[in-house]
Amino acid sequence: MHINTNTYPTSGVFEVSYLNRRKHSSIYEITWRATASLSLDNLKGCCSVRYRKVSTQVMEKIDSNGITKEHVDDLQLPSSYESAMEALSSLISGHKRGQKPLIPSKYDKLERMRMYLKILGLEEHIAGLKIIHVAGTKGKGSTCTFCEAILRECGVRTGLFTSPHLIDVRERFRINGLEITEDRFLQHFWECWHKLEENITEDLPMPPLFQFLTVLAFKIFTSEQVDVAIVEVGIGGKNDSTNVIKEPVVCGITSLGMDHTETLGNTLSEIASHKAGIFKPKIPAFTVSQLSEAMEVIQERANELEVIKSPLSLEVPLEVTPALDPKKLEGLKLSLSGDHQLINAGLAVSLCKCWLQRTGNWEKLTKNDDLEAADLPPAFRRGLASAHISGRAQIIHDASSNSNATEGSRGDLIFYLDGAHSPESVEACANWFSSSIKENENSSVSNFKLDKMNGVPTNGHFQPELDSGSEKGFNIDNAKTFSHEFIHQDASRRNTTTDNYIGSSAVMPSLPLAIKWLRDCVKENPSIRLQVLVTGSLHLVGDVLKVLRR
Structure with a gap:
């Protein structure tokens, strides 16, 4: 670096x-x-009573009166926000990727994730989020951001979960293109924290940082009633915390390469196997052009699960999307620079088109367009030209x-x-x-x-x-x-x-x-x-x- x-x-x-x-x-x-x-050396030993004291005040005020500007000012949310950040820091385990847990657990990661969701009453609600699930080595964040911008231009209320954040943890959670506000973040944060803390056991401790943030994302999206949740995988796919999603509307895999080898393996085929682990039976899947070593594994996984191209077609198990042709933008320019972004944009277009088709919104969007315009509707072009992601x-x-x-x-x-x-x-x-x-x-x-x-x-x-x-x-x-x-x-x-x-x-x-x-x-x-x-x-x-x- x-x-x-x-x-x-x-x-x-x-x-x-x-x-x-x-x-x-x-x-x-x-x-x-x-x-x-500090988070690793000092905050680990902090007593959660401090978090409980401040957060209880916030929740009691919210529960009894709802959120207003006066209540936010009265509660001095900046200090509560600092407490929330300290609480989050206490979830940093210091455990290195690829190492076995120091203390064996009765449950594996995804089993624990499902238990956390059950405690929060989110299991049944996740299916209603109509999720786009995206894995990959490079371009995940850009592809998800393109999807968000495109669907917003189509009139869809979007939720976006990405990682990592650059400055503020709230960057990971966007509603309709904007970071979640501080007061709404605190409401959802402390509600999750309290319920999980009240139900921890020796076999089910508080979740590590990324697992907690993933659970929090599902809580935010269900509470904020988004029409679509666009979820970026953290690391890998098969064993990632986000893979508790049972039935996404569509899955995507961006360009693959060597990354996180201590966790995913030392070969491209091993890495591809982890990434393709997000595929679900009968759920459409898309990827971009890959090296043959990776594509063979992705194709094998798709065939194994009978992943389909569209609701009406079974003959193409997996669709490989080409890079976006810049001419289709009709004079507009991709908002994210670099030729490689044309690959991410092409995948995002396919994911959004599939999502709109499977949710019954594609015909509404293209009913007045000719066939050529329907290939890349004006709303898609506007989204591709306006997407923004820092860093x-x-x-x-x-x-x-x-x-x-x-x-x-x-x-x-x-x-x-x-x-x-x-x-x-x-x-x-x-x-x-x-x-x-x-x-x-x-x-x-x-x-x-x-x-x-x-x-x-x-x-x-x-x-x-x-x-x-x-x-x-x-x-x-x-x-x-x-x-x-x-x-x-x-x-x-x-x-x-x-x-x-x-x-x-x-x-x-x-x-x-x-x-x-x-x-x-x-x-x-x-x-x-x-x-x-x-x-x-x-x-x-x-x-x-x-x-x-x-």
């Missing part, structure tokens, strides 16, 4: 020390990670570095944010970044040539050997002493060996200091433009967004 800086007139790479914590443990204590550290192919012009300045008095700082974290998704990110900076190239700023990027030896992937050698570069304990001349050390003129590459690298003590240094660069150098690629982790992207919004 690096912050890659492509600058005018040079290029280079920063590494923030907490990303290499084992080697830089002395400077690991940074403010934006403090909450995570994926996102471009931010930093206002702080350009505010309160006359034209030409300072430089330009642009952040390119993408949470790519697998080799395949990082390659797609690299292609997006390259095309984006070509579009934003400004000859009046510099005569910098884009082919200088080739000097940074990443090949679209992160290389462990570069990380391990980063100590040979600059190790900065105080950003103020770090000369801005660093940006003029052109990595593109060097060979692609690690030793030569290190000269244009630096380890910064913290993310806020790295961003401050970049801002200072453009403030003091009016002729410079810095284009910063932030990628490798959604958590890193979220941390950068937090700093930029301060």
Whole structure:
């Protein structure tokens, strides 16, 4: 996970020390990670009485009078929200993926999930959510977001559950395209918390974090009476907490690659088997073009369950959807950048069309359209052009570095944010970044040539050997002493060996200091433009967004 800086007139790479914590443990204590550290070490021992005290006040007020602005103000919900976040943090187990539980449980994960749903009285209600269930390695969040935007344009009340969040946990729960409000979140949160806490046993403890959030999503969607729930799988599919869904309306699998191998297996076929575990008998299923090793497993699973293409057709067990043809947008542009998003958009179109057909809404939508327009109705085009998801192919012009300045008095700082974290998704990110900076190239700023990027030896992937050698570069304990001349050390003129590459690298003590240094660069150098690629982790992207919004 690096912050890659492509600058005018040079290029280079920063590494923030907490990303290499084992080697830089002395400077690991940074403010934006403090909450995570506290949650593991301190919050585990917190007594739930504190949560119960605050949350009971909230629930009693809600139950007796309903929610009004006055009640929200009286209850001081910000403090209650902090208590809710502490309660959530207490559910972080510290258990590493792929490891067996320290204490064997009488029930497996999905059995426990069904028991949690039963305690909350949600078992029967989930079937009424008319769910779109999406698994995959890359593009899950984008595909789900496209589905949400398309169906909203079709007049459908949508619920969207995705992960992870970047800044606020409420990002995971969207109703009609908007994050759930704080007061509604607290109402549903404490109701779930109380009922589960009252029924815990030695064999059925409080659920771990993601299981609780999944249960909470179902509670929110049933209570908010959405017409469709679009649910993104957390990890894998077969054993994922979301796979308690018995009868979704339609299932989808996005592009597959190597990811979470400690849990899903070390081969693409093993990973594909987990992803295809969300398929259900007689439920339509769609996927995109996959490598043969993955497609064979997906097809085998589909045939095994007799997954059907549509309610009226049995001859095609599984449909592979092509990438969206940009011409069908009729002049509009996909709201999410990158050629790879055409693949996600194509899958989203198929999922939404199938959902509308199976719920009896397709004919209403297309009754006045000709056959060509019905293939991609205007509502679909509007949705594809308006979908939004933070931290994926996102471009931010930093206002702080350009505010309160006359034209030409300072430089330009642009952040390119993408949470790519697998080799395949990082390659797609690299292609997006390259095309984006070509579009934003400004000859009046510099005569910098884009082919200088080739000097940074990443090949679209992160290389462990570069990380391990980063100590040979600059190790900065105080950003103020770090000369801005660093940006003029052109990595593109060097060979692609690690030793030569290190000269244009630096380890910064913290993310806020790295961003401050970049801002200072453009403030003091009016002729410079810095284009910063932030990628490798959604958590890193979220941390950068937090700093930029301060």
